[in-house]
Amino acid sequence: ALRLWGSGPSVWHKNYPVAQGNRQSPIDIVPHQALHDPSLGPVVLNYDQCTSMNITNNGHSVVVQFDDSDDRSVIQGGPLDNPYRLKQFHFHWGEKGCHGSEHTVAGNSYASELHLVHWNAVKYKTFGEAATAPDGLAVLGIFLEVNSLLSVIPFSILLVEKKTNLKGFNPKCLLPSSLHYWTYLGSLTTPPLHESVIWIVLREPIIVSEKQLGKFRMLLFTGEEEDQRIRMENNFRPPQPLKGRKVRSSI
Ligand SMILES: NS(=O)(=O)c1ccc2oc(=S)[nH]c2c1
Numbered sequence: 001a002l003r004l005w006g007s008g009p010s011v012w013h014k015n016y017p018v019a020q021g022n023r024q025s026p027i028d029i030v031p032h033q034a035l036h037d038p039s040l041g042p043v044v045l046n047y048d049q050c051t052s053m054n055i056t057n058n059g060h061s062v063v064v065q066f067d068d069s070d071d072r073s074v075i076q077g078g079p080l081d082n083p084y085r086l087k088q089f090h091f092h093w094g095e096k097g098c099h100g101s102e103h104t105v106a107g108n109s110y111a112s113e114l115h116l117v118h119w120n121a122v123k124y125k126t127f128g129e130a131a132t133a134p135d136g137l138a139v140l141g142i143f144l145e146v147n148s149l150l151s152v153i154p155f156s157i158l159l160v161e162k163k164t165n166l167k168g169f170n171p172k173c174l175l176p177s178s179l180h181y182w183t184y185l186g187s188l189t190t191p192p193l194h195e196s197v198i199w200i201v202l203r204e205p206i207i208v209s210e211k212q213l214g215k216f217r218m219l220l221f222t223g224e225e226e227d228q229r230i231r232m233e234n235n236f237r238p239p240q241p242l243k244g245r246k247v248r249s250s251i
Pocket residue numbers: 115117139187188189190191192193
């Protein structure tokens with residue numbers, strides 16, 4: 001994991017030339033330059049029957065995997081032409097304070113960013129196939145803002161060294177009250193950086209406590225077997241050039 005983050009996003013283009021492509025993510029979202037598109041309907045999240053399976057420290061983030069063998073947990077509406085199936089969610093964060101999100105808003109970053117990753121199971125047979133198609137993935141991005149006074153996220157972040165069982169976790173409790181969003185065509189923000197993501201970024205952040213964020217920072221890049229303990233932090237890619245893309249807003 002370190003080789004990816006250690007040398008940092010600035011050299012990813014050597015192994016992944018698409019890193020300098022025309023629809024890379026994340027980006028800086030400038031609200032006043034976003035195009036209000038009245039044809040953009042609301043985003044609809046059907047997570048009620050969701051079946052979380054496990055939570056893993058995959059070496060550069062903490063990931064909660066879902067059973068995506070059918071359409072029980074889907075996102076639809078908004079910019080999407082059909083339902084996209086929930087596959088996993090994970091976080092990006094920084095080592096301190098207000099840096100850690102991948103997308104920024106008018107140059108401002110948040111402490112962390114949650115990504116709910118979905119794939120187009122109507123058009124593609126597997127996640128892997130969808131991940132290389134221009135309309136294959138839909139990722140819902142939610143900013144996490146630190147407010148040391150509150151801690152409203154009910155779930156505690158497990159100090160996950162390896163795959164841990166996590167049944168019946170419903171990500172609906174991670175959503176803010178407003179589903180107002182910005183949307184644009186982008187990419188995965190980690191290698192292989194495929195340009196296959198329809199991004200839907202919520203404007204309203206969710207509030208976490210400093211303590212909960214501190215638990216992320218306790219997560220380690222290395223598995224328990226490696227003697228060297230490298231702190232997992234700053235696993236976020238900086239904003240990439242817009243290259244003429246239009247960001248649309250829902251309200
Ligand atoms: N950070 S992200 O763009 O949501 C994202 C989502 C899914 C991914 O699968 C691989 S592999 N890298 C990924 C990055």
